[in-house]
Amino acid sequence: MFRAAIEGNLEEHMKRERNDGGWATKSAVRVASNGLKRQIRAQTVKAGLDRDARPGKSVSKTWQSQVYPARRVGSFRAASTVYSKWPRAIAAFEDGAIISGRNGARWLAVPTPAVGRKGNRRLRPGDFRGALDFVPTRKPGVALLVLHSKWGKSQVMFLLYRQVHIRKRLEFGRLAANWEARLPELIVSEWDKRDRRNAAATE
Template sequence: MKISLSVTDIAKLMQAEIAAGEKAVSTAIRDAGTGLKTAWRGQITGAGLGARLARTIRSQNYPAGNNSLNAAALVWSKAPAIIGAHDTGPLIRSRGGLWLVIPTDAAGRGRGGKRPTPREWEARTGLKLRFIPRRTGPSLLVAEGRLNAKGRAVASRSRTGRGLTTVPIFLMVRQVRLRKRLDLARDSDRAHSALPGLIVRQWAKGGMQPSE
């Protein structure tokens, strides 16, 4: 069988193959980036860190709106400090050798739903905090009050002291190690390992097909 191809035909075939390659690489990169974003979000919600934090994971494809053999995808978080802390499990120390103050459930929430500081808590409740040092376990900041139906410490309205109790409001520690709850590198490695196969499969869909 004799096959004849002109230079023009070869040029068109090569151009079509390049276009197929650009589309294959861009599509594979986009799918890999989207898959990694989904995997990271799944890790975050699976670790009990909430859907709000999971939604901080974003992805962006480059070049935007065009196919390229040099396509790339960026997957990142809009809350890198929080995500990074849960990914590495760092040791957190207080500044200047002071105390780290950790609110208990009895402290409730401050303005905007944030954790209150001892000064903010005293101003909000009208109660005074008292420091109790302990040799084992965290030291405490406690207040004399009562627990309401929501488990929050409030001032007692009883003139006889009925229901009055000593409530731990804040835990005081010199340092604390945050438990590692994420393994983002694991999903990143999987995405990188799967990428060559994704490109080949996408290229086979749009590239030149062998003829009999």
């Protein structure tokens, strides 16, 4: 009888430890995931991408995180992903890129502040129905689209480029590696917190 009681308690204790360990691991992964997301958002803001975004848009807030398993269970195999809802643009700023006109267009048109809006987008050269004049510049690969008013006033509406070089402005790999290296200590910390909560609950 005594031997059976000892075995039964040990099995229950090990089951509780496995459960606590699974939850501690998942909690630690969540802490790391949220920390990485905050740092990536901060780096995105520092790189000026929020400033360059369209009015009312925040590039930094496109960064989201998800911890797996998504259901409410602990797991020693917990994992997370930090991702952007604007992946193609983010990749260009992380790796650097060369942007050219789309669909075979010879020029990439960049609107100036003088260009108005049509609904939720900026006006495009085609919206002016031939009212813009092409003006070359002395700089190779750069030209202007100019609007001439009937009062003789001219205004630059679009800057034209053969191609635009986007320099590398983001670096996320080092941030992710730092949080990955911290996972063991985070798991221990979260496990200790859970042990203290369990001890307090039994007092």
